[in-house]
Amino acid sequence: MSAKLEFKQIGVIRTPYIDNAPYQPVDEDKGEFYIALDGKYAEGLVDLAGGYLHEFFNVHVQRAPLAGRVEFI
Numbered sequence: 806m807s808a809k810l811e812f813k814q815i816g817v818i819r820t821p822y823i824d825n826a827p828y829q830p831v832d833e834d835k836g837e838f839y840i841a842l843d844g845k846y847a848e849g850l851v852d853l854a855g856g857y858l859h860e861f862f863n864v865h866v867q868r869a870p871l872a873g874r875v876e877f878i
Contacts, residue, residue, distance in 0.1 A: 812861065812863060815842055815843050815846055816840055816841050816842035816843055816846075817840070817841050818839075818840050818841075818860075818862060819837065819838070819839050819840070820836065820837075820838050821834075821835070821836030821837065821838075840860065
């Protein structure tokens with residue numbers, strides 16, 4: 806049996822990085838970091854203040870090979 810997983814873009818992640826973004830957060834980094842969502846999802850986010858939001862994202866611009874390995878089991 807095979808399963809198909811599809812993602813639909815509902816926004817973009819914005820950072821000041823152009824190249825060499827760190828793998829982990831850096832407390833003293835400057836600039837704007839935010840997720841810009843399509844406005845039609847605003848009503849569904851109203852009650853999330855102070856809560857958790859899980860993002861799933863796909864890196865669509867990659868200039869160098871990824872380090873490490875990903876395995877699906």
